[in-house]
Amino acid sequence: MERTPAACAMNWSIQLDKALRSNNSGKRTEAVQETGARLEWWSTEPELSMAEYDMFGLIPGEDKLFANAILLRLADTFVSGDKHAKLCVVKMFLSEFKHRKTKSSNRNNKGFFSKHNVPNHLELLRRIKLCFNSGDEEVRAMSLVLFGCWSDFSKDNAEIRYLVFSCIVSCRVLEVKASLFAAGCFCEFSDDFACVFLEMLVKVVSSSEMPFAGRLAGVRAFAKLGRSSALSSRAYEEGTNLILGSVDDDIVTTMLISLSIIASRSALLISRQVDLLLTFLSEDKSLSLRATSLRCLNIVLSRSRFRFSLPTKLMTAMFNTLDTELQPVMQHDAIHILYEVRIVLLN
Numbered sequence: 001m002e003r004t005p006a007a008c009a010m011n012w013s014i015q016l017d018k019a020l021r022s023n024n025s026g027k028r029t030e031a032v033q034e035t036g037a038r039l040e041w042w043s044t045e046p047e048l049s050m051a052e053y054d055m056f057g058l059i060p061g062e063d064k065l066f067a068n069a070i071l072l073r074l075a076d077t078f079v080s081g082d083k084h085a086k087l088c089v090v091k092m093f094l095s096e097f098k099h100r101k102t103k104s105s106n107r108n109n110k111g112f113f114s115k116h117n118v119p120n121h122l123e124l125l126r127r128i129k130l131c132f133n134s135g136d137e138e139v140r141a142m143s144l145v146l147f148g149c150w151s152d153f154s155k156d157n158a159e160i161r162y163l164v165f166s167c168i169v170s171c172r173v174l175e176v177k178a179s180l181f182a183a184g185c186f187c188e189f190s191d192d193f194a195c196v197f198l199e200m201l202v203k204v205v206s207s208s209e210m211p212f213a214g215r216l217a218g219v220r221a222f223a224k225l226g227r228s229s230a231l232s233s234r235a236y237e238e239g240t241n242l243i244l245g246s247v248d249d250d251i252v253t254t255m256l257i258s259l260s261i262i263a264s265r266s267a268l269l270i271s272r273q274v275d276l277l278l279t280f281l282s283e284d285k286s287l288s289l290r291a292t293s294l295r296c297l298n299i300v301l302s303r304s305r306f307r308f309s310l311p312t313k314l315m316t317a318m319f320n321t322l323d324t325e326l327q328p329v330m331q332h333d334a335i336h337i338l339y340e341v342r343i344v345l346l347n
Contacts, residue, residue, distance in 0.1 A: 005042035006063035007056040012038055013066045016073055029088050032077065035070065036092035040099040042067075043113060068120045075124050078146070079131045083138065090142045097149040115153035124150070125157055132163065140167070141178035148182035155186040155193070168200050169210075176204070176214040184224035191228055198225055202238050205251070212250075219251055222258035232266045240276065253292040256280065260296035264303035273300055274314060281317050287327075294321070294333035301340035315341065 005012075012035065019031030053060050078089040100113070115121060125147075132143035144167060147154045154160045164186065167179035187194040204210055204218035219242075225235035239259045243252050256277065263273035277300070280293040297314075314337075321334040 003056065004048065004052070005038065005045055006048050006052075007058060008038075009063045009066035009070070013069045013073070016070055020073060020077055025084070028077070028085065032074065032085075032088050032092050035074065036095055039070075039092075039096045043096060043100045047117075064117055064119070068118060071118065071124055072120060072127075075127045078142075079127050086139065086142050090145050093146055093149040113150060113152055115156065118153055121150075121153040122157075125154055125160060129159065129163070137172045137174050140172075141174040144175065144178035144182045148178075148185040151182070151185035151189065154182075155189050161186070161193070165196070165200065168197075168204060171209070171211070173211050173213045173217075176210070177217045180217050180221045184221055187224050187227060191231055194225055194227060194231055195234075197221075198231070198235055198238060201225075202242070205242055206245075216250060216254055219254040219258060222255065223261040226262045226265045229266060229268060232262050232269060236262055236266075236269050236272075249286055249288055253288055256289075256292050256296050257299070260299040261303075264300050270300060278313060278317055281321065291327070291330050291333075294330055294337065297337050298333055298340070301337060 016031055016035050020028055022028055022031075048056075048058070048063065050060065074089055074092070078086050081089070118124065128143050128146050132140050135143065144164065147160050147164065164179050164182045167175040168183060170176050170179070183193075183197050183200075187197055201218050201221055205215050207215070210218075222235055222239050226232045236259060239255050239262070243255050243259075246252055246255075260273055260277070263269040274297065277293045277296050280289045285293075318334045318338050318341075322331055
């Protein structure tokens with residue numbers, strides 16, 4: 001029988017420790033990257049049964065101890081390493097996080113990144129928090145990204161939540177973007193946190209003191225707010241109000257995308273979003289707004305799991321788009337929308 005990641009944990013921990021002690025920076029980087037690939041495999045595996053523990057000659061819980069040792073070694077590498085080493089660790093955890101979110105066959109399985117499976121999670125957070133407090137803008141931003149990747153246990157730490165919220169209103173764009181990422185991860189676990197986050201997002205996007213890049217990142221973060229129907233509706237209302245009050249095309253186009261993602265998950269919002277997007281297809285709107293509207297209609301129609309009454313003006317707008325001399329990409333989007341409409345009608 002093929003050995004599972006849990007059965008390989010001791011050897012992996014020893015190999016990582018030896019490599020990180022090397023004077024060769026390339027070897028250390030390679031070891032971190034190799035560990036990342038191993039964690040991606042491990043995080044999608046179910047916990048061992050008693051029969052599997054016996055089969056591999058393991059003591060129950062032994063795998064978790066070595067998993068914790070690996071995580072603490074990586075945390076120490078982040079704390080004591082230079083900027084390159086820190087970035088390498090962050091990229092590794094971020095890659096594993098994305099892999100866990102999109103590739104896992106069992107969505108409820110968080111591997112050893114669940115709070116239950118990381119008994120030393122407080123020590124892990126403590127080390128990164130110390131690095132955050134003593135670091136510059138880049139280090140603080142990288143620390144925030146780690147908190148987001150470890151959201152299953154970092155979200156319950158009051159000090160970490162405070163750091164995330166305080167950095168959302170920072171004047172440093174890197175910190176703002178990183179804190180928005182972490183907050184978005186936390187929102188998946190708590191509606192209460194998401195409600196506070198929504199209020200802060202509105203302030204960030206509306207603030208004239210916030211750098212434009214930070215405001216734009218705040219607009220993108222709206223797409224994270226859709227865990228419950230009530231929260232989706234609130235986020236959608238706030239987002240549409242911000243569109244009406246904005247004259248900046250970049251803000252409007254980005255918000256249209258975020259609202260489309262929210263609406264595609266809600267049976268109550270999808271028709272409203274289609275109507276909203278159609279208003280941005282008129283010839284008096286800029287080419288970028290019209291192109292984004294078509295793109296968003298594709299998002300709404302292709303992602304939606306719900307049946308809804310398609311407005312006649314949607315069909316008319318698509319045929320009118322095909323009759324005008326627009327970019328081939330926009331005409332392709334219009335044809336794809338007509339195809340999606342046909343699918344909805346057939347269902």
